Amino acid sequence: METLFFLIVAAIAVICSLMVVTNKNPINSALSLIMTFFCLATLYVMLEAPFMAAIQVIVYAGAIMVLIVFVIMLLNIKSEAGRRTSHALFMGISVGLLLLVQTWYLLVKSSLSSVRGTVDSAMISKVGHTELIGKSLFTDFLLPFEITSILLLVAIVGAVVLSKKKL
Amino acid sequence: MDIFGDIPWYIYFAAMILKVLVAFVFVLLTVAYATYAERKLIGFMQVRIGPNRTGPIGLLQPIADGIKLFFKEEIIPAQASKFAFVLAPLVALVPAFISFAVIPFGDSIQIAGYKFPLQIAAYADKAGTVYDLNIGVLYILAMASLGVYGIVLAGWSSNSKYSLLGGLRASAQMISYELAAGLAIVCVFMVSQSLSLQAIVADQSGLFGWYIFRNPFLFVAGIIFFICSLAEINRTPFDLPEAETELVSGFCTEYSSMKYAMFFMAEYANMVTVCAVMTTLFLGGWHGPLPSVLNFIAKVYVLMFVCMWIRATYPRYRYDQLMKLGWKVFLPITLFLIMGNAIWMTLFK
Numbered sequence A: 001m002e003t004l005f006f007l008i009v010a011a012i013a014v015i016c017s018l019m020v021v022t023n024k025n026p027i028n029s030a031l032s033l034i035m036t037f038f039c040l041a042t043l044y045v046m047l048e049a050p051f052m053a054a055i056q057v058i059v060y061a062g063a064i065m066v067l068i069v070f071v072i073m074l075l076n077i078k079s080e081a082g083r084r085t086s087h088a089l090f091m092g093i094s095v096g097l098l099l100l101v102q103t104w105y106l107l108v109k110s111s112l113s114s115v116r117g118t119v120d121s122a123m124i125s126k127v128g129h130t131e132l133i134g135k136s137l138f139t140d141f142l143l144p145f146e147i148t149s150i151l152l153l154v155a156i157v158g159a160v161v162l163s164k165k166k167l
Numbered sequence B: 001m002d003i004f005g006d007i008p009w010y011i012y013f014a015a016m017i018l019k020v021l022v023a024f025v026f027v028l029l030t031v032a033y034a035t036y037a038e039r040k041l042i043g044f045m046q047v048r049i050g051p052n053r054t055g056p057i058g059l060l061q062p063i064a065d066g067i068k069l070f071f072k073e074e075i076i077p078a079q080a081s082k083f084a085f086v087l088a089p090l091v092a093l094v095p096a097f098i099s100f101a102v103i104p105f106g107d108s109i110q111i112a113g114y115k116f117p118l119q120i121a122a123y124a125d126k127a128g129t130v131y132d133l134n135i136g137v138l139y140i141l142a143m144a145s146l147g148v149y150g151i152v153l154a155g156w157s158s159n160s161k162y163s164l165l166g167g168l169r170a171s172a173q174m175i176s177y178e179l180a181a182g183l184a185i186v187c188v189f190m191v192s193q194s195l196s197l198q199a200i201v202a203d204q205s206g207l208f209g210w211y212i213f214r215n216p217f218l219f220v221a222g223i224i225f226f227i228c229s230l231a232e233i234n235r236t237p238f239d240l241p242e243a244e245t246e247l248v249s250g251f252c253t254e255y256s257s258m259k260y261a262m263f264f265m266a267e268y269a270n271m272v273t274v275c276a277v278m279t280t281l282f283l284g285g286w287h288g289p290l291p292s293v294l295n296f297i298a299k300v301y302v303l304m305f306v307c308m309w310i311r312a313t314y315p316r317y318r319y320d321q322l323m324k325l326g327w328k329v330f331l332p333i334t335l336f337l338i339m340g341n342a343i344w345m346t347l348f349k
Helices: A002-022 A026-046 A049-077 A086-108 A121-127 A129-138 A142-163 B009-045 B061-070 B083-101 B136-157 B161-192 B197-202 B216-232 B256-282 B292-313 B319-347
Strands: B106-111 B114-118 B123-124 B130-132
Touching: A002 A026, A002 B319, A026 A049, A026 B083, A026 B136, A049 A129, A049 B123, A049 B136, A049 B161, A049 B216, B009 B061, B009 B083, B009 B114, B009 B292, B083 B136, B083 B197, B083 B256, B106 B292, B114 B123, B114 B130, B114 B197, B130 B197, B136 B161, B136 B197, B136 B256, B161 B197, B161 B216, B161 B256, B161 B319, B197 B256, B216 B256, B216 B319, B256 B292
Parallel strands: none
Antiparallel strands: B106 B114, B123 B130
C-alpha cells in the first residue's frame, strides 16, 4: 500500500513539475510549483521526517511562494507565449538529463547507498524527529547553524536598508 | 503494518472514518449555526430582534440561506482568470477544515476492548499508549499559512480593483500576524517541551494546569495569540479586507452563488478552528468538570461568543494602525514574552 501511495504522489509531483515549465500563465506555473512542494512534503512524511514536511509547507509553500505569487500579481507579468526559443529548450533538456545521470551515478555507483547512519525509524518514533534535529543542530552542527543565523541577520538588515530610503 | 497493533484493520478504518465524519459534521453544523448565532447575538446587543421569520425563533435561517445561495445564478466575470477564479474558494475552504485533523477533541474512549483517542490523526497501540502527529502544532501553523492563497487568488483572478486591493490587504495582514501568533505559541512549546497536541493537552490537567494560568507571560501570550488569530482570519476589528465602506466586499466582490457561500463558510470554519486551537493550546483542551468532549465544545463555543461580542463592540482598525499594531506592538511583546518565560522557567522550576 505504501508503494502504491508513493507512486501516486510521485506521479503527481512529476506532472506538476512539468506543468511548472510548460504552463504559459506564470500564476498557473506558480500554483503547480506549490503543488510540487506539497508532494515533496508528503514524501518527507513517508520517510518519517514529519518536521521536514511541516517546514517544507510553512517555509516554501506558505512563505516563499506567497512572495513569488505577489510579485507576479503586482508586476502583472503577462504570459510568456512565443518567447521560448529552441536553444533554451535544448539547454534545459540537456542540463536535466545531466542531472538525472548524476543522480543515478550517485545512487548506484558511489558509496552513498551503503552508508547507514545511527538514526532509524524506531529511534525517531521513540525520541521524536524534532528533538533529534534540534539536538544535532545545537551540538554537532553548532558552528554552521550559528553562521547561518548570522547570514540571515545580515540579509534582514540588508532588506531593511534597501527598502527604507530614509532611515 | 505495526500501526494497527492488535486492532483488526477493519475496526481501525471504521473508527478512523467515524472520527472524520463526526468531526466534519460537527464543524459544518457549528459553521451553519454560528452565522445564525452571530446575527441573533449582535441583534440583541444592538437592541434588535435578529432573524425570526424562518422556523421557530428563526432557527431554520441557516438552511434557508444555504438553499438561497445554492440556487443563485453563478457568474464568472468575462475577464477573470477562470482556473484561479474557480480554484480560490476551494483553497480558502480546505485548510480551514483540515486543521481539525490534529486537534484532540476528547479523552481516549474504549470501544469493544480497544482504545481510540478522540483525535483524527492519532492511534493507540497494544499497551494503550497514544501516538499522534509528532508535529501537530507545526501542522496547524502550516495550514494557517496556506489560507492566504485562497484570498490572494480570489483577489487577483477576479480582475477587479476592489478585489485586488482586498486581496492585497488580506494577505499582508495575514503574513504580518502569523509571525506574532507563531511567536506566542513558542511560549507554549517551552512549557510543554513537545509539539504533539496530545502531550500538550495531557500536560494541562486541573484548573491551574491550564497553560494560560501557568505564569504571567503565558497569560499575555494567550491573549496575544487570540488577538493575532482574529487578525489572521480577518475577523472584526481586523476585517479590513472586506471593509464594505471602502472596498465593496473586498476579495469576494465578484463571487456569487455557492462560491461566495464557500468564502463565507471558510470564514466561519476558520473561526471555529482558531477557537479550537486556542482551547487546545492555552485553555486546557478537553480537561474540565464535564465529560471530555463536552468540555471541549463548551470552551470553543465560549470563545466563539467572545469573537461575536468583539464584533458587536469594536469599530474597525485603520490599515496603518493595523500594521503598526502587528509589527511594532505584538511582535516585540511576543519576543519579550519568550525571554521572560525562559527566565521564569529557570527561576521557578
